[in-house]
Amino acid sequence: MDFSLDDEQTALRDAVRGLLKGFDNEQRRAATSEDPGFSQEQWGRLAEMGLLGLPYSEDDGGMGAGPVELAVVAEELGRVNAPEPYVDTVVLAGGLVAALGTAEQKSEVLGAISSGEKVVAAALLEPGSRWDLAGEGVVEKDGRLTGVKEPVVAGGRADLLVVSATTDGGPALFLVTPGEGVETSSYATFDGGRAARVTLDGAPATRLGDGSVDTLAALERVVAAAKITYCHEALGLMESALRLTTDYLTTRKQFGMTLNRFQALTFRAADMYTSLELSRSIVTWATMVLADHGSTPQQVSDAARRAKLQVSKAGRHVGQEAIQLHGGIGMTAEYAVGHMTSRLTAIDHLLGDGREQTKHLLATLTDHEVVEPVG
């Protein structure tokens, strides 16, 4: 068992860190203050470095990298709380195309994501669907989709949508280009991003793939990969929130001394560290499970749920305490730490919160005597 990055992965981490160097809360606020809620220039730089095509095969215009490389990038993006919809586009929407698409679809769509030419959004949620992503409320008839998808992350900016819908033959995924039969209304989300209501009214749609791949199985696996990558983004966020907090405790003075003289505060910071490190262990493990070719779909799905459950709890703990230990300044938009808590809250509720993961894990409780990290 080896938890460390190899030389190439370390070089990738350093390169991404270098690329994002200097990206601060002021720039973040500027980028998120207007549509599309992120910096197109930064998106372009991610494309130039090959990061937008990281997981796709080289034939499809990608880099052919694995989950560990994605984890490295997501963690660095989280560390500076970059608002770019990386996981949403590259891992989730693009991941669905990679898993289900025909050779032609993959080449076209993944190539366009990789080059930064197109932002692709996954339109899976519906107002009444809660965590169900299979698309019960959108119906396909004669190659056209009707129904409402909301909230769709980056839906307003998207050049292409991957939409889940119900067909006569069961659930399926479709590619939809905003235009005819598609009405999009975008709004800001509490974490600085953008989401949209996408109303489909007989929108022309191309079925993703040729039906040879099981849609729900592919969806489950891609969603698991996206969950794990979100968890890495959360690790970066928690690490930064903790560092900002400890910096603050060692510099802010009250009662004539710096705050780190108060044990009531330093102990709480120690508990934040504990939450972070336990999360790091389980999230890194989930990435290894995902990357291991011997893992079954069930193992991958469970590992993602376990990571997400831990991060749900840790994200709340670290986010809440980071604000509290800062005091009033932590509440302000001018200061970075509150935005990190906002983003952690959003990640918690994307693709299922801790309670939802627990619910699924409950169903498997008696399948095992003990949980073993290695088969």
Next chain:
Amino acid sequence: MQLALTEEETAFREEMRTFFTTKIPQELRDTIASGRHVGKEGIVTAQRIMNEAGYAVPNWPVEWGGQDWTPMQRHIWHEEMQLASVPPPLAFNASMIGPVIAHFGSEEMKAKFLPATANLDIWWCQGFSEPNAGSDLASLTTKAVRDGDDWVINGQKTWTTLGQHADWIFCLCRTDPEVKKQAGISMILIPMDTEGVTLRPIELIDGGFEVNEVFFEDVRVPGENLVGEENQGWTMAKFLLGNERVGVAPVAQTKRRLATLKQVAADRGLLDDVLLSAKIVELENELLALELTALRVVAHSADGKPHPASSVLKLKGTELQQAVTELFVDVAGPLALASGADKDSDVPDWARVTAPDYLNYRKASIYGGSNEIQRQIIAGTILGL
């Protein structure tokens, strides 16, 4: 990154699993599995079987019975031992004084003590804490004074675990009161049957007797009983506590207890209670995170330095250990009250031990550096606060 164990590690795990489940008497393992104590005889029996196979003191130097294992092998050894409910080698011998003597002692001292310590022919106990030196251990006042070649010791130790079984005590004594408190401490070995040594048991809240007070009144031992050099005791204490921390997250033991809890809850139809099953799911997940943290620490401790995350292990490990004992009482419900019932009782054995076990394990977050000390270490050493 690599998920799987290597082929060698997998084979090693199999070897350990086979050894622990076939060579250690089933009766002992059943007793441990049910949350009962095996007593002195059981501990001695298990340690001697392990010692004969070379598995009692793998962390010692090879020439004194240790094994040239990787950190991962040591981890597997420890995990498999706990999973098989084997009474572990006596910590005072295997993890504490043994490594100290092997590292700091003279050749004569090593030859005299190490083989007997490994084989549990000598039962050691620990003379560290005092009534006024708990978390602030360095302020200890038990005094050792030179008299000719001898040491004469006066003072009092407390929380001496299983001192009632002990043949010898390794004692931190103040040998120089004039210098900074850490600089005037020495480690001295004292036979428990020396004149002037008095042991008084302390009854604990579960009704058990596992800790003691030890009084020293003009206790005289030969000068050769000093370990290493005079006033080097604090270095040894830190060395020893560093070793202690390696085994301080009883992951596999807690996993095993939680598995038993799940089984008895299932047998009684209690898993339909979503509040209870959700709690079990959460504990399983936290234990997984802890185990993986332990594996991270192991994987990155090859250079001998402890990984920064290792202080998390004691803190979280004992919290989870306690959480499982707490949940066990909940599963037992009113049956927990029957702690004093005898064999005629209809209350099953597992339920009878739950409340004493819960009360007993409140100790876990206090000993080995209380969890507040661990938070202090994390805040100070890791976070720079």
